[in-house]
Amino acid sequence: MKGSNLYRLLADNLNENADKVALYDARRSISYSELISEADVVARYLTSIGVGPGDRVVVHLRKSIEEVVAMFGAAKIGAVVANVHFQWTTEQLLYVAKDSGSSAIIVGKSAQKGLANRTLPEDVRGVLVFDNKFYLAGSQEDGSNQDKPEKAEEFNAAAEDLAMIIYTSGSTGMPKGVMLSHRNILIGAETVIEYLNLNRNDRLLSVLPYSFDAGLNQLTTMLMVGGSVVHQPVIMPAEIVKSIQAHEVTGFAGVPPLWNQIVRLLRKSPEALNSLRLITNTGGKIPIDILESMSETFPKVKIYLMYGLTEAFRSTYLLPEKFQKKLGAIGQPVPNSQVFVIKHGEGLAGPGEQGELVHAGPLVSLGYWRQPALTQKKIRPCPELIDVIGDTPVVYSGDIVRVDDDGDLWFVSRADDLIKTSGFRLSPTEVEDLVSLSGLVCDVVAFGVEDDDLGQIVHLAVTEADGFSSAALLTHCKKVMPGYMVPRHVCVWPGQMPRTASGKLDRTTIIANAQINS
Template structure:
């Protein structure tokens, strides 16, 4: 039965109301409590808004385990760190823009957080340069990298003991979830292959409130998984992932964000990662624009750190990127890039402006 309508973040368009059942909410809380090893002694710092699934889950997991939540609606990094220290917080959940700020702050102002046991990320990929800093600013703390979508709550996680070896991976399915990658030919992707992430099982929602056509498009049958699902519909994420030899998933790109340039299929994430590794930017969004010679040309919108300039960043790109990956144009964003209500980077808004 319908228990709740919760809205998507709007990171890929207008927010949509997702219909959740009582079972979706209960099993989601159980699954996260299990793999994060949460208990009645835990105190989670609630920075993410409760109007979105990741923030709401902090409440439901603590209801389930008997732990407590420290309400912290202010995302200023110094305030987040102060609250975590003063309230002996054992867990902090965040999205990439929050970790970007908090990790940079802790790198400059080291602050002991002796009660902290775990930090978790969802809602996008953390830039590689920030991932590299995390073990140093959170010594002895378990770092969980996760992936989820509102239509099926949470899909995968990377256990903290594999963080060093698989830094940046989404890992594998969480308890009670069935997660696969489906190739363009309809088959199930294996090691070394790419495919669209699909999610089956009891976490799959009822679909979109008063949007039956969109529900039928997003939550539908997958013939290749009939033996596993019994013919029940699965959520098609629209996200392209790659499987490695161990079965761990790696995010490639939103399928409709892939850049087709000079005969190559290029993931914007690859370009953004290399831009972040330059140490010259805090935010980066790469996308393609029509180009007669290349098919599409790469454009990079970036927020430069103080003292950096476009010429130096372009020189870094020429030095570190393959020729087809190098931006044809860099758009300097004046200050922090816009966020959605859930704290994610608002890529469509950035692209609309930077496209000119």
């Protein structure tokens, strides 16, 4: 395995894989040696404006070779990378730059125009722009009048040092930064390599953003084994299928809305994907009707259902050989982790019981940037586990899961999403699964609405599939659901439902708008 820190993950490929293609873009590809060389250019520019070890650098670039170049240029000199999704606005970009106390911002030409007439946070020493090549804002665009050192000195960051800050949008408030050490990132890569059996011959299609922990992990695993990454910036199912075929992709990770679209496409227009040997899901549960079609859609492909937290990378995975028997389960702990299901005030949940998932071990992050109170609330010793792991801190996921007789875990709901109606506690996921069985909807979000008599009642937001009508859907629900679970209202969403930056359904926005239209 390669890498004593994030930068070494790339640089240690120089001897064995110098001429091998590391990354593929629509416009070009780049070898490991070329990637190292281009990262040095960014490192030199950052050094020239006084950026050094421990300083934060915001990266706001389209999914591309240049985005990776920027990240590893900053990592070379020991700076901390704060990668911001390309679709985030100027306001969000400035918020992250200020909150992180960043010394530099790396952006594309269009984002630089958005910053041109804005007051930058006081810690920002310069803006590095990419427009066919990198240059400092305010200098000539070919960089000819910009002094920079001939070579940037590499900083040998320690494993426990801060490497990255991943900003995540919660249901309330501004994005919060999750702090990842070099050790977190390296062990995260080793973990996924082990259970997916990744090797240097693998070529992963990268759809998920690098500002999302699962997307970042695709890159770091390939760097660690000396494999290749194919960037797929256009998230259209037909284009994804073409890329898999054109680049002979061996592995592909997606989120539920994307798998929904891809499976529906391939059911209508089957395509040979002979190179593909594994696919993975993260970021939520795939609708049950899509899960039932996946083995037929991908007959020779290993299907991994996974669960993870930004605060702890991966937590669990379901063995592919269990996929057909346990559609939708999230499985057992990944290597290098300790995952437990606790019943608050009682102890561990047993077979058939539910509780909150907590995660301990070396994958647990350093906490939240400049939010010690939130860190102490979310990452702390667990009283129910004192006799098991002592005072080792755990991440409290806020997710309710069920333990089956084999010890495999099943996602039930976010603890704060449970619908309380007629004395029952309903999982939105359970409602959504039963609705999906109708075949009448593409995407579905179930949520509770306050009711004077019942506490809450179930409402749905859906996008239409062929043959949809609200009456037909409610008829289906009455056949497959107990009375207290049957939705009282269906909001039909026009067009596609909004997604978060990581591609998951934006439940907060969807529910807020559906409630207005209910």
